[in-house]
Amino acid sequence: MSTPLVEARGVAKRYGPTVALQDGRLTVLPGESHALVGRNGAGKSTLVTILTGLQAPDEGEVRFDGEPAPALTDRDAWRRKVACVYQKPTVVPELTVAENLFINRQPVGRGGFISWRRLRAEAAQVLDTWDVHVDPQARTADLKVEDRQMVEIARALSFGARFIVLDEPTAQLDNREIERLFTRMRALQESGVTFLFISHHLQEVYEVCQTVTVLRDARWITTAPVAELPRTALVEAMAGESIAERTVTHQPVAADAPVLLDARGLTSDAYEDIDLTVRHGEVVGLAGSSGSGKIELAESFAGLHTPTGGTARLDGERLSFGDVQAALRAGVACVPRDRHEQGLVSGMTIGDNTTMSVLNRLGRYGFISAARKRGFAAELIERLDIHTEGPEQPVSDLSGGNAQKVVMARALASDPRLLVLINPTAGVDVKSKESLLSRMDSASEDGTAVLVVSDELDDLRRCDRVLVLFHGRVVAEHPAGWHDHELIASIEGVDHG
Numbered sequence: 001m002s003t004p005l006v007e008a009r010g011v012a013k014r015y016g017p018t019v020a021l022q023d024g025r026l027t028v029l030p031g032e033s034h035a036l037v038g039r040n041g042a043g044k045s046t047l048v049t050i051l052t053g054l055q056a057p058d059e060g061e062v063r064f065d066g067e068p069a070p071a072l073t074d075r076d077a078w079r080r081k082v083a084c085v086y087q088k089p090t091v092v093p094e095l096t097v098a099e100n101l102f103i104n105r106q107p108v109g110r111g112g113f114i115s116w117r118r119l120r121a122e123a124a125q126v127l128d129t130w131d132v133h134v135d136p137q138a139r140t141a142d143l144k145v146e147d148r149q150m151v152e153i154a155r156a157l158s159f160g161a162r163f164i165v166l167d168e169p170t171a172q173l174d175n176r177e178i179e180r181l182f183t184r185m186r187a188l189q190e191s192g193v194t195f196l197f198i199s200h201h202l203q204e205v206y207e208v209c210q211t212v213t214v215l216r217d218a219r220w221i222t223t224a225p226v227a228e229l230p231r232t233a234l235v236e237a238m239a240g241e242s243i244a245e246r247t248v249t250h251q252p253v254a255a256d257a258p259v260l261l262d263a264r265g266l267t268s269d270a271y272e273d274i275d276l277t278v279r280h281g282e283v284v285g286l287a288g289s290s291g292s293g294k295i296e297l298a299e300s301f302a303g304l305h306t307p308t309g310g311t312a313r314l315d316g317e318r319l320s321f322g323d324v325q326a327a328l329r330a331g332v333a334c335v336p337r338d339r340h341e342q343g344l345v346s347g348m349t350i351g352d353n354t355t356m357s358v359l360n361r362l363g364r365y366g367f368i369s370a371a372r373k374r375g376f377a378a379e380l381i382e383r384l385d386i387h388t389e390g391p392e393q394p395v396s397d398l399s400g401g402n403a404q405k406v407v408m409a410r411a412l413a414s415d416p417r418l419l420v421l422i423n424p425t426a427g428v429d430v431k432s433k434e435s436l437l438s439r440m441d442s443a444s445e446d447g448t449a450v451l452v453v454s455d456e457l458d459d460l461r462r463c464d465r466v467l468v469l470f471h472g473r474v475v476a477e478h479p480a481g482w483h484d485h486e487l488i489a490s491i492e493g494v495d496h497g
Contacts, residue, residue, distance in 0.1 A: 281447045424440065
């Protein structure tokens, strides 16, 4: 067997108490396309940052061609080994293709000035070498997504790198563009280029890759030839359960419960033609990969985005978009995706954070009763079982689980008609997770309509039904009692037909 082009052994990475990667392993042979798959949070991104020299592992080692990886500070050595083409382009849009190819290393002529003639000639040579049909003098912003990606690949190859990481390269491409990308990948492989291919669309793995490595729960699970791993086995490896395992009993919402949220034809840059209803007391889940549009859709109901088309009604009244205050007045409450950036005001107390959305209830004519505010906050603290010294404690002192409970407490404080939860249990301990999900259950039992977006299957297991979005469209609906492998197959775009 030939020496691996890239090898990672026993790689571990921690951020404080969070284990981002515990047993990362990868062996990529020269000239292959090797898929790296796993659900969100499995450790893929952490492994990529280590493989590309953006951070060092706490444990384990990375080797290229049998030699230890370069020192983290030797950026030129890393560029000669590996490059990553991300879903979002890293080219400078206002520069030409030639300028992007040689940014920070432009050929210099007499007098120390940039030789633009040499720059264009060398750029044309690089593009020709790797069969990239793009005008070197074209403004990069004017290129199609697939051509921008090829420019980034050509730039990496011009440094000498022969190992290219493609991170969700098809997320913004249509079917024809995807097929063209795969054709170019195969041609580059024949020229000696090796790819690490990361995609949430498992069908693409079978189309373009020879080997697949699965990560789950921050650990290596398996590496196998794609041709020898049936799709059901791949999904099982990602899910961590066999197809026969695990069903959840669930009491569905009454079929005649009135519709509270009714959205028709919602369209934006992130999603397209979405019809969605949520009944009184119903919990509806939104699932999908990171580029599916699920978060943007949920945030639209909370007033954070304005769709370009479509309408939504809440309890029969038209819902205003793009206005958080209007959404709050209409009866929408939200637990946002990032509690630190969007959910908490870190310089304020727990009491301030839990009551900021209901200050109009705690006084008159703009004057707030400190006693009523303290009492209201104390009730919320008890209701959510927030472990704290009291309402006056700074919210910045709290653990992740208790901080998330404060965000949930504020959302529930207004007795919302629609509760939008986005990754409500991300980064919290098991006990806090169960407490937060119990509050979701209680809200629905009280008649609140709940829309929950999550990458955690345990969050979605409590739903009456789960809608799966793929590239901005609803592609599947799963009633309560689904198996993990069924939902993951829909999320990953696997066609069982």
